[in-house]
Amino acid sequence: MFFKFGKSAKPAAVKPPKQFDASVKIERRPVFAVGTGRCGTHFLEAIMREDPSILALHTDRVNAEADSFLRYGLWYKLPIDLEPARDFRRRLILSAQEEGRSYFEANAYMAVASAELHQWYGANLIQLVRRPQDVVNSHLVKGWYDEAYPRGDAALLPGFPPEMIANHFFGRILPLGEEYKRWSALTRVGKVSWWINALNIRILDTLAKLPQEHVRVVKLEELDYDKYLDLHRLANGKSPMTRARFDEIRAARPGKGKSTRHSSDWNDAEWQEFMTETKPLHERVNYEPKRSR
Numbered sequence: 001m002f003f004k005f006g007k008s009a010k011p012a013a014v015k016p017p018k019q020f021d022a023s024v025k026i027e028r029r030p031v032f033a034v035g036t037g038r039c040g041t042h043f044l045e046a047i048m049r050e051d052p053s054i055l056a057l058h059t060d061r062v063n064a065e066a067d068s069f070l071r072y073g074l075w076y077k078l079p080i081d082l083e084p085a086r087d088f089r090r091r092l093i094l095s096a097q098e099e100g101r102s103y104f105e106a107n108a109y110m111a112v113a114s115a116e117l118h119q120w121y122g123a124n125l126i127q128l129v130r131r132p133q134d135v136v137n138s139h140l141v142k143g144w145y146d147e148a149y150p151r152g153d154a155a156l157l158p159g160f161p162p163e164m165i166a167n168h169f170f171g172r173i174l175p176l177g178e179e180y181k182r183w184s185a186l187t188r189v190g191k192v193s194w195w196i197n198a199l200n201i202r203i204l205d206t207l208a209k210l211p212q213e214h215v216r217v218v219k220l221e222e223l224d225y226d227k228y229l230d231l232h233r234l235a236n237g238k239s240p241m242t243r244a245r246f247d248e249i250r251a252a253r254p255g256k257g258k259s260t261r262h263s264s265d266w267n268d269a270e271w272q273e274f275m276t277e278t279k280p281l282h283e284r285v286n287y288e289p290k291r292s293r
Helices: 041-049 064-075 085-096 110-121 132-141 166-171 177-182 186-207 224-236 243-252 268-277 280-284
Strands: 029-034 056-060 101-108 126-128 215-219
Touching: 029 041, 029 056, 029 110, 041 056, 041 101, 041 126, 041 224, 041 243, 056 085, 056 186, 064 085, 064 110, 085 101, 085 110, 110 126, 110 186, 126 186, 126 224, 132 268, 177 186, 186 215, 186 268, 186 280, 215 224, 224 243, 268 280
Parallel strands: 029 101, 029 126, 056 101, 126 215
Antiparallel strands: none
């Protein structure tokens, strides 16, 4: 076993133990839960981790720097070699399979790689979405776009400011060209809203092109016990938890931030920017925006 399974253990990075010959086939279809972040990935990983037949990992168990770089490269369509990313998770998947376990990973950084994950491993994909204003507020609390981005030529890809943390820079995508000029004039609420909309729409468009039997789009607010059972089957789990245990984990709210903001705290300009930037997303996933706590 390449790491110890424990329901309350402190997260620790995992590393696949060895190379696998190219002839070794993936027989247990892995599952990747993707989204914008702050959308329920901690919760979904926590409920899947309850079943010892599933190796369930979250972003913080893998490599945030490498995964955020992958997001950066794919978002901007850079000509990079994707083999390191493909090989790393292939070994994780096969390591779990060798132990008789299915592989499940909840990782927002991997969202832009959804098509590749299905192509590489035949993966099932779950897109988690959450009420947009709640996602925006959670990102604001996390500090998204509160650091200055020196730009010399907005038509070029953003350069790496040396004082920034690597996964913050690679993960916090910026628009380019004229779109950047418009974006840079927005409030932080507007800037984060632009990103939440852009990423969700891209994921939805990508997943719509995949075989739909391998795809689920799940609203966090609607992730009840029955939906959990469906996702558990999708992940090839063997021992689903009880409804009482599910309700206990949901009440604990894994991944909940220490502080919160509410859209009722926004001024009128911020609310209007949010409404404008997220209109396509609200229409696509059928959320009704409401300015309230």
